[in-house]
Amino acid sequence: RKEVEQDPGPFNVPEGATVAFNCTYSNSASQSFFWYRQDCRKEPKLLMSVYSSGNEDGRFTAQLNRASQYISLLIRDSKLSDSATYLCVVNINSWGKLQFGAGTQVVVTP
Amino acid sequence: DAMVIQNPRYQVTQFGKPVTLSCSQTLNHNVMYWYQQKSSQAPKLLFHYYDKDFNNEADTPDNFQSRRPNTSFCFLDIRSPGLGDAAMYLCATGGGGTPSTDTQYFGPGTRLTVL
Numbered sequence: 001r002k003e004v005e006q007d008p009g010p011f012n013v014p015e016g017a018t019v020a021f022n023c024t025y026s027n028s029a030s031q032s033f034f035w036y037r038q039d040c041r042k043e044p045k046l047l048m049s050v051y052s053s054g055n056e057d058g059r060f061t062a063q064l065n066r067a068s069q070y071i072s073l074l075i076r077d078s079k080l081s082d083s084a085t086y087l088c089v090v091n092i093n094s095w096g097k098l099q100f101g102a103g104t105q106v107v108v109t110p
Numbered sequence: 111d112a113m114v115i116q117n118p119r120y121q122v123t124q125f126g127k128p129v130t131l132s133c134s135q136t137l138n139h140n141v142m143y144w145y146q147q148k149s150s151q152a153p154k155l156l157f158h159y160y161d162k163d164f165n166n167e168a169d170t171p172d173n174f175q176s177r178r179p180n181t182s183f184c185f186l187d188i189r190s191p192g193l194g195d196a197a198m199y200l201c202a203t204g205g206g207g208t209p210s211t212d213t214q215y216f217g218p219g220t221r222l223t224v225l
Contacts, residue, residue, distance in 0.1 A: 100153050
């Protein structure tokens with residue numbers, strides 16, 4: 001079993017719609033969780049950290065479910081510029097080693 | 111304003127010809143990481159430096175080496191590149207707080223082609 005698993009997609013989303021997807025992780029001791037965004041042939045960029053209580057940043061909402069060991073990302077009012085691959089990232093040890101999922105591709109269409 | 115800089119952005123080398131990729135940072139972070147990312151795959155950690163302490167991942171081939179002469183710079187040396195080493199190489203930095211909760215900041219990457 002992979003340490004971080006994501007649905008690769010693609011999720012084809014009409015502009016203005018809402019899209020949500022999950023990520024599951026295997027290490028119950030993980031303490032930090034992140035969503036990174038990666039555009040084609042570019043570096044990953046931090047989208048948001050995920051806190052225990054869930055958090056929102058504009059149109060983006062992240063949720064953490066420790067009991068079921070999954071993280072979710074919801075994008076509201078999708079924009080064309082939201083088209084990217086979203087990487088679920090989990091800290092898996094005490095010195096900050098991150099385990100990346102392979103990413104979920106989102107394609108927002110006009 | 112660039113915080114993590116990688117050079118070159120694109121590198122073409124021949125099979126077996128050594129190549130060095132460089133990374134520099136202006137964040138004064140004490141941790142620097144090197145990742146390899148192949149198409150449609152997750153970034154894979156090769157090794158990291160915590161200050162001057164080098165930490166190799168167990169499955170990183172001996173063909174990959176690294177040097178960190180000072181806080182700002184870190185190098186990735188590929189001694190004898192094979193066709194399977196063609197990938198994007200990402201440098202990242204972290205630090206300034208508890209490592210387990212630090213985020214990592216990525217450079218733009220170096221795309222390596224092996225002919």
